[in-house]
Amino acid sequence: MLSTSSNVTITSAQILAPNHLNFFQYDMLIIISPQYANDQEIQDAINSYVTAVKNDIAWTTKIITLTKKDNTYTTIDQIIDIYSEKHPIKACLIVGEDTDTALAGDCDYMEKPSTREWSVTNHQKQSKENGCEPYTPDICISLLYPTHDLTYETKKSQLINAFNKFATQRHIQYNGAINTFESSNINTYSKELYQNLETYGTLLYDTDPGNEQIQKSLIQQYSLYFIHGHSNPAGTKLNTKNEGWFSASFLEELNTPFFAADGCYVGGWWSKQQDNEQLDTSIDANWYGSQILTSKHIQVMALGLLSQQGYTTSVSFIENAVPDLIEGKTLAEAVIGDTYVEESFLVYGDPTFHFTVLQ
Numbered sequence: 006m007l008s009t010s011s012n013v014t015i016t017s018a019q020i021l022a023p024n025h026l027n028f029f030q031y032d033m034l035i036i037i038s039p040q041y042a043n044d045q046e047i048q049d050a051i052n053s054y055v056t057a058v059k060n061d062i063a064w065t066t067k068i069i070t071l072t073k074k075d076n077t078y079t080t081i082d083q084i085i086d087i088y089s090e091k092h093p094i095k096a097c098l099i100v101g102e103d104t105d106t107a108l109a110g111d112c113d114y115m116e117k118p119s120t121r122e123w124s125v126t127n128h129q130k131q132s133k134e135n136g137c138e139p140y141t142p143d144i145c146i147s148l149l150y151p152t153h154d155l156t157y158e159t160k161k162s163q164l165i166n167a168f169n170k171f172a173t174q175r176h177i178q179y180n181g182a183i184n185t186f187e188s189s190n191i192n193t194y195s196k197e198l199y200q201n202l203e204t205y206g207t208l209l210y211d212t213d214p215g216n217e218q219i220q221k222s223l224i225q226q227y228s229l230y231f232i233h234g235h236s237n238p239a240g241t242k243l244n245t246k247n248e249g250w251f252s253a254s255f256l257e258e259l260n261t262p263f264f265a266a267d268g269c270y271v272g273g274w275w276s277k278q279q280d281n282e283q284l285d286t287s288i289d290a291n292w293y294g295s296q297i298l299t300s301k302h303i304q305v306m307a308l309g310l311l312s313q314q315g316y317t318t319s320v321s322f323i324e325n326a327v328p329d330l331i332e333g334k335t336l337a338e339a340v341i342g343d344t345y346v347e348e349s350f351l352v353y354g355d356p357t358f359h360f361t362v363l364q
Contacts, residue, residue: 032095036100047164109272111285118272147356186251239275263305263336274294
């Protein structure tokens with residue numbers, strides 16, 4: 006019988022074995038890629054995080070290490086399915102950029118991973134609307150993927166620092182300060198959604214910010230920080246003029262626990278390849294998702310198309326997930342159970358992040 010301790014690791018082979026039985030309840034899975042599976046220092050940092058989560062929100066976590074043989078996105082999907090059938094799994098944190106991950110986008114040397122299959126455990130097809138297929142995630146999948154071409158020691162240090170941050174910065178009070186920057190030439194349908202965030206606190210909403218205004222915002226403190234513009238993995242253009250560039254590198258100092266970027270390729274990274282229909286490795290550390298590993302304050306990110314409109318039901322992250330997050334639910338609980346469209350967004354960071362809300 007496998008150990009019932011929440012921080013004891015088991016291999017994917019054990020899970021997929023026909024005689025695998027588990028009678029204990031788990032709320033979260035942490036799946037570790039082969040590259041980091043046997044690193045004791047990383048395991049220690051993860052165990053500290055697991056303990057902090059247990060003490061904070063009473064979630065129990067199972068840690069799973071992947072072998073090279075089982076490192077396929079279909080096997081990972083099987084693992085998540087097997088656990089979700091027996092346990093109230095709310096979140097799954099995938100650790101390691103060498104994890105075999107499905108492709109969501111491949112264009113002009115920009116890659117975008119997909120976690121949709123892992124997040125929908127019933128795999129039921131839904132009718133398409135406006136050419137897109139709605140889906141309802143049962144589990145919040147979150148990624149911790151260092152940049153591929155960094156040295157192992159650098160990647161290891163980043164992962165350990167991230168888990169230490171997630172473990173120690175757990176009681177963050179919601180202060181109601183919300184920043185939103187949008188480009189005016191693409192906000193026709195999203196402006197109202199973002200402006201409605203004033204319901205939840207003090208909203209600073211502005212269109213076409215210049216470089217000076219962006220820099221000023223970086224030294225303020227916010228509970229939520231949103232940007233929406235023409236994007237690539239390294240940043241977002243927020244002004245139609247030759248300024249207003251928000252670089253992914255700004256996140257290292259940005260003082261907010263929750264960051265969201267609304268745009269086409271914000272959830273991906275740069276690669277050497279072009280349009281080869283496979284997820285290629287990242288070659289430049291300046292991409293949004295990698296900053297969760299180096300940021301001092303950001304606990305979790307939502308990256309993708311966050312303000313979709315034009316459907317008969319609400320399908321945007323802003324409408325569905327943000328109100329629950331503000332009320333104190335974990336990011337995972339805020340995401341699951343709502344309807345989104347296609348590859349709407351990716352989550353990077355701690356899926357157990359939540360605000361402390363004063364009554």
